[in-house]
Amino acid sequence: MNARIGWIAFNTFREAVRDRVLYNLIAFALIMTAAAVLVGQISIQIERIVVVNLGLTAISIFGIIIAIFIGVGLVAKEIEKRTLYTVLSRPVRRWEFIVGKFFGLTWTLVVNTFFMALGLFAALLYVAGQYTRADLWLLVALYFIVLQFFLMTALALLFSSFSTPIMSSVFAFAVFLIGTFADELHDVAQMLPGVSKFLVNGLAYLVPNFAALNVISQVAHGEPIEPRLIALNSLYALLYSVAAISFAALIFDRRNLK
């Protein structure tokens, strides 16, 4: 990573922190505390399932919301406020700006996820009394959630490179919902005739497969994750993010700033 991308990423992270994005951690802490206390009366095994399910789902939802809402404004805000003028009149290439913004927001989300994960593990210790070997799979689930954030941030940047922030948010949410039900979409496609089958199948392949990155239920039940899935998901998220960011940079490179 070149130095300019690093500085842009750092400034994006600093802006997110100073704009109080990390305040969502307070809401998360309250959810985890309430969950840990409330499930105290249920039996040991279900306590763990509830806390893991709730904790990982909250981490995922909070992060996706941040990725979409901050992501669609990353470039639009800089154009609107014209802060971009003093950046792009320097030896900064437009693609470097896009990539820097991407890393800035994903780094913010990684830090956010790290603190939430600490809260989740603390809640888990509180309800279960001790950690087991199966808890290690939680780290894989958290890693997959971070991969979801990479995809969502890349898509938010892509949509905002040619659309307004509001429309970009709508597109991003739609893609997230479709991607979450990508497997079901394939099932639906099997029941359709001819061209419709082809189109629905195409859509299911086009949107990122968030379903494949969701192993919350498995790890809540202490089931292991196959190493092959970890490798394939990593490769998939990497390729998809690179493609989305490349398109975003390509579009932004030709854009007249108002």
Place this chain on the structure above:
Amino acid sequence: MPVIETFGLEKRYLVGFWRKRERIGLHPLNLSVEDGEVFGFLGPNGAGKTTTLKLLMGLIFPTAGSANILGLPHYDHRVKARIGYLPENPYFYDHLTAEELLEYLAQLSGVDARDRKRRVQEMLARVGLTESSRMQLRKFSKGMLQRVGIAQAILHEPQVVFLDEPMSGLDPIGRREVRDLIQRLKDEGRTVFFSTHILSDAESLCDRVAVIHKGELRGVGAVADLTSRVTGEVEVLWQGAAATPALIALGAEVHATGEIGRATLAETQLDAAIDAIRRAHAKLIAVTPVRSTLEDYFVERLGPGASTSDAPREKTGVRG
């Protein structure tokens, strides 16, 4: 050797929602600015000054034509490290302090890490913001933001500095400070290209000016030449109220305040006017040829109907 050259640089926009119409932001512009010059880009609001600067900065793309800066295409990556730019009504990251902003922009300009802190402090001192350096920019006034804008434009010691309306939003003291700063940049051998609609600033600072109106270049000239053209009139200043009727009788435009009289008349009537003053036993104070001003040139270039008031004339000359 020219440091800025444009070759038929042109910008057209499509406006309207349903029925797109073409609007010309900039007619083909051919311009060249020499090394070390302070070049004023003059025009009324909406004339195309900002469009030209945005084209040169690569923020918008030309419909036709090209531009070179420092002998390279204006969009070349290497050019950007050697130029500075102050946008019109600059706005910066709210969450940063002035010091942090300059540090960030110095990093992006590739200023060496060892020099960075020193350079930032020097710039803050140069624009008079040392005391506010740790205050978040959201709390800055318009004038303070303008100063930060100027500091960031010259932070990396660029060879060519582009300033879009640098005096905008500044009080008289601030304007004077910016004028001094531009003069200092010139003394340091840098080329300054600045847009303005305040003619007195251009007249006091620029070596050459260009006038642009409705996206079209209307004229280019050296300020010294434009302001040294004699108009064929002289201004006479004297002490002694008794001479006033004689001067009026000569057809001069006379303004008298107490004992001091001032008359503007044709150069051919100067001898008669001096005789009249002597005959009235009044004291001749000064005779000054009336010269054209930049404003005269500006109004003339803009064409009929462009001016809203009569252009006042400025006097320069030898005391009598």
